Amino acid sequence: MDLARRLLSSRWFFWVVLYAPAALMIKGFLQEQLFYGEMLHITGETSARLLMITLAITPCRLMFPTAGWPQWLLRRRRYFGVAACGYALLHTLVYLDKRSSLALIVEDGLAFEMWTGWLALAIFLLLALTSNNVSVRLLRRTWQKLHRWVYIAAVLAFAHWIFIAFDFIPGLIHLLLILCLEAYRIFKTRPGFLAVF
Secondary structure (H helix, E strand, O other): OHHHHHHHHOHHHHHHHHHHHHHHHHHHHHOOOOOHHHHHHHHHHHHHHHHHHHHHHHHHHHHOOOOOHHHHHHOOHHHHHHHHHHHHHHHHHHHHHHOOOHHHHHHHHOOHHHHHHHHHHHHHHHHHHOOOHHHHHHHOHHHHHHHOOHHHHHHHHHHHHHHHOOOOHHHHHHHHHHHHHHHHHHHHHOHHHHHOO
């Protein structure tokens, strides 16, 4: 029990848990056990689901105020967010590896389903780079305002998923779930905000 508690408290163990799947994905891709489309799909969905966990932590804490696990997740929220960015970056690198021509990348990027993904990635990278205590101290109040951009990035990321996928239903279901959780968060923290609707 003590060993399990120490492992769950170790940030290094947590990083391994978050990134071990990425290592397996890369290995499978390089050994051609995962094809291009499969690699794009699995990295994109993993990023989206880690983003969902990141956004769901506060609503879960409000739903279960006396439970310990939402607090445990809250202390590790940055790790989930950075991991979501990491898988999104891997998703992008796989795409770039396939598209060897800059002209083709630019042409693709003009489509709505693509530029939403690029813009979401840009925001994710900015948030990941500032997800540390040094940035919190330097940016002060601006840090919190900056990290609220995660909601914009989430909308863009799910728009990218919904409009680029052959089957848009899974992406839409994930988006609706997040919207429900966020509506609950707003209802609990700012009840007057929803009253205007």
